Amino acid sequence: MNSKISRIKKTVHVVVISLDALSESEWPLISSMPHLSRIIKEGSWSRELRSVFPTHTYTAHTTMVTGVQPDKHGIIQNHPFQPFVPLHKQEWYWYQRQLKVPTIYDLTRKNGLKSAGLFWPVTGKSSINWNIPEILALEGENQVLKILKNSSIAFMLNLERRIGKKRVSTKQPDFDDFVTLAACETIKKKKPNLTLIHLCDLDNAKHTSRIESPAVEASLLRQDRRVGEIMEAVKAAGIEENTAFIILGDHGQFSIDTNVHLNNLLRDEGLIYEEKGEMKWRAILQTTGGNAFLQLREGDSEAEERALEVLNKAVKEKKYGIQTIYNRKDLDKFRAAPGIKYVVEAKAGFNIDETLSDETIEDYRKKGILYANHGYSPDKEGYKCLFFARGRGIKAGKNLGPIEMVDIAPTIAELLGLSFYDCDGASLISG
Incomplete structure (x- = not known):
């Protein structure tokens, strides 16, 4: 202090x-x-x-x-x-x-x-x-x-x-x-x-x-x-x-300009799927709005590798609005939830939506949607x-x-x- x-x-x-x-x-x-x-x-x-x-x-x-x-x-x-x-x-x-x-x-x-x-x-x-x-x-x-x-x-x-x-x-x-x-x-x-x-x-x-x-x-x-x-x-x-x-x-x-359904990317990779009428997952993002916890099936190292490959590729594309992907060393500094290995952090103005959608990226300004959200890093x-x-x-x-x-x-x-x-x-x- x-x-x-x-x-x-x-x-x-x-x-x-x-x-x-x-x-x-x-x-x-x-x-x-x-x-x-x-x-x-x-x-x-x-x-x-x-x-x-x-x-x-x-x-x-x-x-x-x-x-x-x-x-x-x-x-x-x-x-x-x-x-x-x-x-x-x-x-x-x-x-x-x-x-x-x-x-x-x-x-x-x-x-x-x-x-x-x-x-x-x-x-x-x-x-x-x-x-x-x-x-x-x-x-x-x-x-x-x-x-x-x-x-x-x-x-x-x-x-x-x-x-x-x-x-x-x-x-x-x-x-x-x-x-x-x-x-x-x-x-x-x-x-x-x-x-x-x-x-x-x-x-x-x-x-x-x-x-x-x-x-x-x-x-x-x-x-x-x-x-x-x-x-x-x-x-x-x-x-x-x-x-x-x-x-x-x-x-x-932060005021939100863009709403992004990042779980669509994991779905497209086959990590989120439907089986006998029931939705299932091997890797899925649990969102807070400003960031998202990557939840992984226990022991599924292949799903972890594939999910990280998809998300790291998305970081390089501005349209997804990803600022960074925190690893466990970063999360320990934040004193974040134990057991979570990765968190996707959005840029200000972007909101990570947990739901699956036909539209991966929504332009809220063009749609006339007025919205603000939180859930980002406190820093x-x-x-x-x-x-x-x-x-x-x-x-x-x-x-x-x-x-x-x-x-x-x-x-x-x-x-x-x-x-x-x-x-x-x-x-x-x-x-």
């Missing part, structure tokens, strides 16, 4: 607000918005928060609460590997049981402190005291029953009774308004020592437009308002003097996240410089006066 927040005294409450997809490209807009600009002026901040590999929401949010890289905590993408299953039918890493290490909310519970989670990823059936996890019903499932089964039932039902009628819809931006309302109610009624809040409006605005779209600025204004509402709830709860706020992004995004230029901290225990006017996602959990722990588990990060607070 290059810089540290100066410690003032033990903090009783920490409120963490994740603004999904908040990145360095938003800094000029953020600096002029009423609530976020106030946090910058009155607290510590960084425009150089490095995400994880790959830059997926669930991977990054798990690192935030565990303080370790994906190779240790086990959430290596948003989705477990599910070949040929359409994205809308895929399982996600929804449950705490899928983690391999303890979390900051495990630590708070162990020490007699209370935590709340409002749609925080990978918290289904977690140790959070008052919890509504981010979890979706798949085909044939009931959304309400699935959330109830994996949440703090009494807490959720009580919230639903008090504010359920104010939920306009489950689509953005309405849903983030409801999550914010739920967070404010929880803070005022429960006064948790740790509150984790995940807001997705900005991420959705980028995905459904482009990062330079007016929709992004409109979303940022809404997120600024929501942050202000949460800060007012803390004040109304009478805990403002003993509260620290941490507001951060989890990854950047892409112009791709760092934003971080702000303000309140009890936080020094004002401090530029922290480069920081890491693994530093968030130990920082929260020290603000709460706790000693965090052995991890890959370090607290941003000086002793």
Whole structure:
């Protein structure tokens, strides 16, 4: 770490607000918005928060609460590997049981402190005291029953009774308004020592437009308002003097000009094929959007050789938009998923699509498709996240410089006066 927040005294409450997809490209807009600009002026901040590999929401949010890289905590993408299953039918890493290490909310519970989670990823059936996890019903499932089964039932039902009628819809931006309302109610009624809040409006605005779209600025204004509402709830709860706020992004995004179905190349090589009406594979790419993990049948060295020959040939053709192919030595440096030998990294502006298609290369500009995505290496230029901290225990006017996602959990722990588990990060607070 290059810089540290100066410690003032033990903090009783920490409120963490994740603004999904908040990145360095938003800094000029953020600096002029009423609530976020106030946090910058009155607290510590960084425009150089490095995400994880790959830059997926669930991977990054798990690192935030565990303080370790994906190779240790086990959430290596948003989705477990599910070949040929359409994205809308895929399982996600929804449950705490899928983690391999303890979390900051495990630590708070162990020490007699209370935590709340409002749609925080990978918290289904977690140790959070008052919890509504981010979890979706798949085909044939009931959304309400699935959330109830994996949440703090009494807490959720009580919230639903008090504010359920104010939920306009489950689509953005309405849903983030409801999550914010739920967070404010929880803070005022429960006064948790740790509150984790995940807001997705900005991420959705980028995905459904482009990062330079007016929709992004409109979303940022809404997120600024929501942050202000949460800060007012803390004040109304009478805990403002003993509260620290941490507001951060989890990854950047790039506007997509070209969508590439690279699995078509492996299909054409016979490494993906149909047999007796069933799709099978010897080598297949599991995409994150900005890159793709090469999954290989165990022990099939011939498939590995042929897949690499196909992909290395594609690297030389600009139309496929491949920046590089990482080998295991590269992936060890990124602390990426163990067991994966190769990852294809796309250039900014290119998206790797997992599905097979009649069309290998799609020109989104010609088709009029407005889209942005993430999942690239965290070291892409112009791709760092934003971080702000303000309140009890936080020094004002401090530029922290480069920081890491693994530093968030130990920082929260020290603000709460706790000693965090052995991890890959370090607290941003000086002793």
